[in-house]
Amino acid sequence: MEIGWLLKRASKAIHGHSSYSKLLLLFTLSSGGLVAYSESQSETGVPAVDVNQNEKKKKRVVVLGTGWAAISFLKTLDVSSYDVQVVSPRNYFAFTPLLPSVTCGTVEARSIAEPVRNIIKKKNGEIKFWEAECFKIDAANNKVLCKSNIENNMVGSGNFSIEYDYLVIAVGAQVNTFNTPGVTENCHFLKDLEDAQKIRRSVIDCFEKAVLPDLTEEERRRNLHFVVVGGGPTGVEFAAELHDFLQEDLSNLYPMVKDLVKITVIQSGDHILNMFDGRISSFAEQKFQRDGIEVQTGCRVVGISDKDITMKVKAKGEICSIPHGLVVWSTGVSTRPVVRDFMEQIGQAKRRVLATNEWLKVKGCENVYALGDCATIDQRKIMEDISAIFKAADKDNSGTLTVQEFRDVVDDILVRYPQVELYLKNKHLMDVTDLLKDSEGKDRKEVDIEGFTQALAHVDSLTKTFPATAQVAAQQGTYLSHCFNRLEDCKNAPEGPRHFGGSGRHQFRPFQYKHFGQFAPLGGEQAAAELPGDWVSMGHSTQWLWYSVYASKQVSWRTRVLVVSDWTRRFIFGRDSSRI
């Protein structure tokens, strides 16, 4: 009993006094060693906040979303200068890169979710959160209209509006069905936790269906045919997870049908993982072949019924049909209706995706920012500014640019137009002044406007858009909070590059993305990774790198411990097959 009492008291002490530093020691034999860590949180007590209170003096910032972009923004935002309100239909942040693991129970859904209120609690209650969905952005009147996403037993209409001085849109994207018939009705998606949980249940359903009496073998095979549409990282990782789940757990529990199971990945391109290095694609394809996962490349799905997938084999132009038990649709993202409506209001109706400038400010708006998957940065073309740049660089107004004059503006150019650096790298040019060489590669002392334009003519072809990944969204969130935090400072002392079109400097440096690499787990404790500097790593050791990176990137100590203990539990007991 005494031990119990001690524990109880210790627990009370930890919970009661928020300034206590928590020291946790976890001994897990299964993870092969001793993990010791301490968590020090400097919580200073959460004061009660009047819900209707309005702090008139502070600028009101409204954030839509609780994904990677929004949470990164909130975590580093200095709330002493802003009155912050967050609106999202999900009251938690989900560590989305682990979603494929949730589909098979390698980690539990709650292990990768952190309540938003836990995160904002650390801001001393200065951030308000509403669990609601923004269904209309009223750009003209600077307000957003929201409705509660809780349906039953709602008091009042559940609708309300919030006014803002600054709006941060970080609502993410929705699944792109490419208007393929039957996708919405008959496919699973893999965008959020509910999706992953549904897939997990459905996989078990497929097995339970397949072993029922009175079925033909064909019917059993149909139920056990798992199809993934889309050979990107999510689809491939899901296929790999599923294969492990079948091999390691389900084949023991459903031995009578284990030989009827089949997994197929359908990819419209020529290779799966085609955004990765070619070596990774081949490695993945070879591994899948060994594992018996069928990869059908060059096929476009044209329709899905409750029992069959119809697709067009691009090379032959043939239409063929295959039976399925479960389909996961993982092909790309498209714009959410609320963002689409907003785009129409601000004159971006013709665009496919909401466009922002390099400072993440929405084009056509003064006080609206958009980040993460819901927007794309419309990188300024250097050709649009070429004469202004020339004019600004030509200090002596001689009509020609010397190498020295070019050198004086080149740093600003590199920051403002990142495609220039990519171009240099691509052309293997050692120095930026090499751009000014003539067509025969000889140094020129001076160039006129035509020569200058010609020298930079092909630079814009290397303008890149960022991929729709957690990494980009998180960096954008952190970048934007930095801008918000330094808004006053940078008004007086701008830190951005020279304003070639006008005078002075830009207030901030444009957003720059640092790519830290990308993983593609391939099952069987193997993974592939593309690391910075064009490094490629594949195999078992990469899987262990994956474990360490994903554990370290967790948003809180709580989720970190939970994820690691889930992995441990899986090693010892296998995955759970209860249909819950």
Add this chain to the structure above:
Amino acid sequence: MEIGWLLKRASKAIHGHSSYSKLLLLFTLSSGGLVAYSESQSETGVPAVDVNQNEKKKKRVVVLGTGWAAISFLKTLDVSSYDVQVVSPRNYFAFTPLLPSVTCGTVEARSIAEPVRNIIKKKNGEIKFWEAECFKIDAANNKVLCKSNIENNMVGSGNFSIEYDYLVIAVGAQVNTFNTPGVTENCHFLKDLEDAQKIRRSVIDCFEKAVLPDLTEEERRRNLHFVVVGGGPTGVEFAAELHDFLQEDLSNLYPMVKDLVKITVIQSGDHILNMFDGRISSFAEQKFQRDGIEVQTGCRVVGISDKDITMKVKAKGEICSIPHGLVVWSTGVSTRPVVRDFMEQIGQAKRRVLATNEWLKVKGCENVYALGDCATIDQRKIMEDISAIFKAADKDNSGTLTVQEFRDVVDDILVRYPQVELYLKNKHLMDVTDLLKDSEGKDRKEVDIEGFTQALAHVDSLTKTFPATAQVAAQQGTYLSHCFNRLEDCKNAPEGPRHFGGSGRHQFRPFQYKHFGQFAPLGGEQAAAELPGDWVSMGHSTQWLWYSVYASKQVSWRTRVLVVSDWTRRFIFGRDSSRI
């Protein structure tokens, strides 16, 4: 990397070779000590089973259900003599006594669920399981009709039938609404895991609703009024869990509304926990009063709308109405439709609950057994057999019974009519022959049939039915499997009591329930317990007893480790408030 490799290899070794003995060492600082255990499973490889295979020689046993009764039956059944098939809409066993803990995330749903296939796997694949619902028992033709409970994308109709030689009904009961209007539409139940998960989401919903802007204080209060109908162990434990959840976790996350929260328990009787000792009832009521949980006794709920509960105060006869945000209905159980239909077929239409004899055999059937919450034992009254008993005891046919003659049959009487022992205990009689004393308390040497009848006249008033608890169901399951295992042995050498009505002995001893006590956790790390021998224990130490008993009673090492780690996690990090 090396540690990783070691771990991976160890894991593979464990998974790959089923004859390995698993040694797990869990060091949990929080539980204050070292728990070391080893799990030795003598799995001998799972052979592939042909689904359609029929072993003609063995008797076919069909088990309906995967709850306490069914799983206890399956775990101890000797499958070498039977061809066993299990039908249940749930492919897992849930440790139901921890359901109230799941409603608030003190333990996770999956931590108390063990897949049925994990359990039957240990029987070398001799047991077949179908995830389906039995919707009709065809007693005349010895078969059950089932339908798959997986709705979407079902191949075929999903219906099938199974023939049986013996049927074991263990489908449990359903919630009893007492035909109160609005209960089905507006109340939560707490019978299975899905219910508990729904409540968990709804509790968070209530808070998220309550903090939305533009609500009046009255509306906020309404949303935060949690009502429990039924003051039994489940209802009381839920109220206590909820109170802890609010105090320890939610009040930090929703500080702006924490003072508006209210919990009310509505009980039709005069006290909550009225099946327990009076001291426990008072202790619980006092604790709830200190905690601010309102207990409304003597109230009967007559109707529930989406916003209000209408009830009748019994003492005054008044009707009053209170607003609510969430109602949990936990008042008792009633018969499932499939059992009701079966009762009509076998002439039990007028009964409230399916009746079995003391050997768990359904009355009116030769080869159907029923156990757990779906049935009740119709204890044989001694008065019905009184003349047969007298005749059997009166060996010398003298028309009177001597003390010695009575002594000769008394053991059989005590086994066959357990109410006799209860009567003796109740009347504080030291010896069974005291029953034969005359009205003035004097010993009689002989009694005639009238005297004998008179002596036992009041015994039957103490006939008891067993409560609808996990403990009873589990013991019945084990008992029945024992009977099945010894069917052949006991045919030749019956082990039961004398057959007073006929000749010889009963094949088996009747089912006897051993009460090991019952817990009522009351929140704040306090619990009450009624232990065997009329012991009553209350307070913090009882809570620790509760922890140890519930950990030890888990159905597998997997769930045991998960439950203990959930408790540990709650101590360290608190409960999760994500709305998943």
